[in-house]
Amino acid sequence: MNDLGSSKHVVILGGGFAGLFAARALRGAPCTVTLVDSSTQHVFQPLLYQCATGILSEGQISAPLRRVLRGHRNLHCLTAHAYDVDVPGRRLMCKRPGGTQMAIPYDYLILACGVEQSYFGHDEFALHAPGMKTLADALTIRRRVFGAFEMAESAAEPAEQRRWLTFALVGAGPTGVELAGQIRELATKTLRKEYRRFAPKDARVLLFDGGKTPLASFSPRLCRNATDSLRDLGVELHMGSRVTNVDETGVMVTSNGGAPEHYDAGTVLWTAGVAAPPVADQLAKATGAERDRGGHIMVGDDLTIAGHPEISVVGDIMGLRDLPGLAEVAMQSGWYSGHRIKRELAGQPPAKPFRYLDLGSAAYISRGKAVVEAGPVKISGMPGWVIWLFIHIAFLTGYRNRVGAILTWWVALTRDIRRERAFPTRKVGLVTDIYNPPGEVTQGR
Numbered sequence: 001m002n003d004l005g006s007s008k009h010v011v012i013l014g015g016g017f018a019g020l021f022a023a024r025a026l027r028g029a030p031c032t033v034t035l036v037d038s039s040t041q042h043v044f045q046p047l048l049y050q051c052a053t054g055i056l057s058e059g060q061i062s063a064p065l066r067r068v069l070r071g072h073r074n075l076h077c078l079t080a081h082a083y084d085v086d087v088p089g090r091r092l093m094c095k096r097p098g099g100t101q102m103a104i105p106y107d108y109l110i111l112a113c114g115v116e117q118s119y120f121g122h123d124e125f126a127l128h129a130p131g132m133k134t135l136a137d138a139l140t141i142r143r144r145v146f147g148a149f150e151m152a153e154s155a156a157e158p159a160e161q162r163r164w165l166t167f168a169l170v171g172a173g174p175t176g177v178e179l180a181g182q183i184r185e186l187a188t189k190t191l192r193k194e195y196r197r198f199a200p201k202d203a204r205v206l207l208f209d210g211g212k213t214p215l216a217s218f219s220p221r222l223c224r225n226a227t228d229s230l231r232d233l234g235v236e237l238h239m240g241s242r243v244t245n246v247d248e249t250g251v252m253v254t255s256n257g258g259a260p261e262h263y264d265a266g267t268v269l270w271t272a273g274v275a276a277p278p279v280a281d282q283l284a285k286a287t288g289a290e291r292d293r294g295g296h297i298m299v300g301d302d303l304t305i306a307g308h309p310e311i312s313v314v315g316d317i318m319g320l321r322d323l324p325g326l327a328e329v330a331m332q333s334g335w336y337s338g339h340r341i342k343r344e345l346a347g348q349p350p351a352k353p354f355r356y357l358d359l360g361s362a363a364y365i366s367r368g369k370a371v372v373e374a375g376p377v378k379i380s381g382m383p384g385w386v387i388w389l390f391i392h393i394a395f396l397t398g399y400r401n402r403v404g405a406i407l408t409w410w411v412a413l414t415r416d417i418r419r420e421r422a423f424p425t426r427k428v429g430l431v432t433d434i435y436n437p438p439g440e441v442t443q444g445r
């Protein structure tokens with residue numbers, strides 16, 4: 001396996017922010033690095049919602065891992081899905097596309113596989129309510145959202161038309177808020193002159209969440225600002241609400257302990273929870289690693305599993321001091337792990353314990369409105385939006401993607417044009433509902 005002439009082999013599972021930064025830190029290290037990912041792309045997840053709502057293309061929010069890492073002569077990329085870890089034998093067990101099994105030996109393993117959407121024990125909801133973690137999810141949502149307007153235009157009955165013009169979103173964290181704002185913007189701006197049988201501005205966006213306020217991880221003042229902005233946009237907030245069922249007709253909701261109520265909705269989108277992917281479950285079982293309530297794998301200050309200095313866990317799947325699932329945590333932890341291993345291989349003294357430098361977080365609400373929080377600094381409205389813009393341009397992977405995003409945002413903001421509205425359909429006649437095919441499962445990468 002170690003065909004690049006080095007004695008030690010580092011395997012990184014996952015080419016998201018954490019895996020990519022680990023790979024970058026290992027550039028030039030005296031080892032061979034294999035980066036395993038079931039996708040060929042590094043995806044910039046914070047802009048998935050813009051891909052889903054027609055602003056940016058999938059190519060603008062992703063970059064081929066091979067291309068990004070082409071200058072790393074000690075690294076090769078492998079497209080495969082990892083399903084288990086043989087801890088005593090130090091092998092990552094994978095399936096190639098097509099299903100052939102392969103075992104990849106390692107001296108060091110960096111687990112950077114991120115987290116998956118969780119339906120809180122109701123995986124059957126995924127059939128009707130796509131989550132948003134991958135490019136495939138974003139394209140599914142794009143089809144559902146734009147498809148719903150098409151279905152409304154041809155609906156025979158007013159009730160059916162109303163159902164297609166109702167969008168139910170579950171989860172009022174940053175992703176739910178961003179999606180809700182974008183769907184209302186689509187309805188009131190981009191699509192406002194395009195339909196003849198209904199006024200797109202009448203589209204309802206219902207946002208359900210069990211908590212008291214949207215964006216609950218932000219400070220109370222920013223939460224209030226976000227709430228006001230969402231209401232101004234026309235998003236209907238249903239806080240203190242628990243979604244107990246999802247089917248093709250909409251959602252069943254219990255609000256503040258009251259009787260269950262049904263909301264008709266042609267489109268249901270799920271952004272409510274996260275869970276560890278199966279390979280992380282397997283690794284935790286095999287190593288006896290502790291987990292927290294969210295299923296994260298607990299690590300020590302050097303980001304390795306207790307008793308297994310050869311296995312690092314970084315990014316969203318890592319459990320350490322309640323650090324949040326943010327891109328910045330993933331980048332810093334990935335970078336640290338790569339460096340720690342590089343130092344060890346070079347015979348240098350052990351790295352200092354991992355310290356997270358909190359650079360804050362941001363959430364986009366609508367055009368000209370975002371909230372940004374960094375320590376005591378709390379900014380909302382237009383200033384927050386400008387900061388949001390700079391952060392996202394700075395961290396988007398690849399020069400071409402940055403330039404492309406700036407130009408596209410300019411057109412979208414000044415002329416209300418969203419160019420990325422294309423989506424594949426099934427042939428009419430083969431299925432009754434071309435925008436919501438029965439049996440479609442959207443989870444998986």
Ligand SMILES: Cc1cc2nc3c(=O)[nH]c(=O)nc-3n(C[C@H](O)[C@H](O)[C@H](O)COP(=O)(O)OP(=O)(O)OC[C@H]3O[C@@H](n4cnc5c(N)ncnc54)[C@H](O)[C@@H]3O)c2cc1C
Nearest residue numbers: 014016017018038045046082113114315316325326327330
């Ligand atoms: C919609 C959305 C919006 C977000 N917005 C923000 C934001 O505004 N600001 C912010 O800081 N953070 C945001 N985040 C969080 C941020 O994107 C994550 O914290 C970050 O992506 C985590 O990086 P990671 O490398 O740990 O995991 P990921 O980026 O999820 O990467 C994991 C990689 O592992 C691969 N993989 C997983 N399982 C396997 C397997 N079994 N076999 C092979 N490959 C596998 C996947 O294909 C993927 O490439 C957002 C996340 C989402 C989903």
